[in-house]
């Protein structure tokens with residue numbers, strides 16, 4: 001029994017439940033983010049390419065001036081399991097960025113247009129510069145943020161989550177955070193440079209609502225044609241698209257892992273069946289001898 005349960009744990013670990021082991025956010029009076037429905041959840045989940053492309057647009061046009069994506073190269077955007085940009089599109093995109101290179105023959109560093117193999121350039125030269133530009137708070141890099149942010153779901157959810165393979169706390173939290181800016185309740189003072197957000201641990205965040213660049217305070221898009229694929233530009237939609245993109249960035253091989261996990265489970269099931277019938281056959285002969 002002990003051995004069997006250990007194998008079960010190993011099988012779950014294989015399916016990527018290790019995400020559950022990530023440290024939880026200190027709740028600090030923050031509300032629980034509502035769970036969202038995602039195309040990439042569950043054992044057969046896949047990303048919605050169009051959604052990843054929209055999310056990338058939001059990242060690039062709204063968040064990238066403060067948040068880096070240092071582990072992602074431009075060419076990742078055209079790899080299988082991702083946003084599905086063509087190699088040509090990625091080449092054009094990379095060339096729009098300036099990348100530091102060098103030294104050249106005279107020993108100087110120089111800037112050149114980006115190439116698909118380059119990583120996304122950082123928005124600030126170092127953490128001090130990032131701090132100075134943001135009132136003392138460093139905007140975290142986005143490469144793994146969708147996996148780095150999680151919170152306690154409490155009993156019985158953590159138990160149910162094992163069976164449903166729920167591992168979308170990160171994107172759920174990001175959507176909630178982007179929709180969580182509110183007027184501070186009476187009796188709560190929000191110091192200068194901070195903003196009240198009901199989902200941020202401690203409720204006071206140094207980042208002003210970034211989505212006002214796309215949607216005004218009344219929920220109206222500043223540019224109704226922001227999305228070229230006809231998707232309605234609502235705060236919820238924009239936040240969801242961005243969060244899906246960040247989930248992909250944090251785990252570009254998510255689809256591959258889930259497909260492998262599903263195949264392994266199917267194979268184990270087949271093997272269990274075969275072993276069962278083999279066992280029956282062998283032991284039936286023995287019983288026959290009695």
Ligand code: HEC
Pocket residue numbers: 058059062063064065066067134137138139140145149174177178200204205206207208210211242
């Ligand atoms: C003007 C700079 C700026 C822009 C633009 C910006 N952010 Fe931030 N962001 C920050 C800063 C600063 C912090 C750190 C806040 C803190 O620790 O109080 C932060 C923190 C965050 C966090 C982490 C919150 C946590 O739990 O620690 C997330 C998620 C985030 N930003 C999402 C976004 C998204 C999504 C966008 C684009 C839609 C965006 N940000 C645009 C400055 C920015």
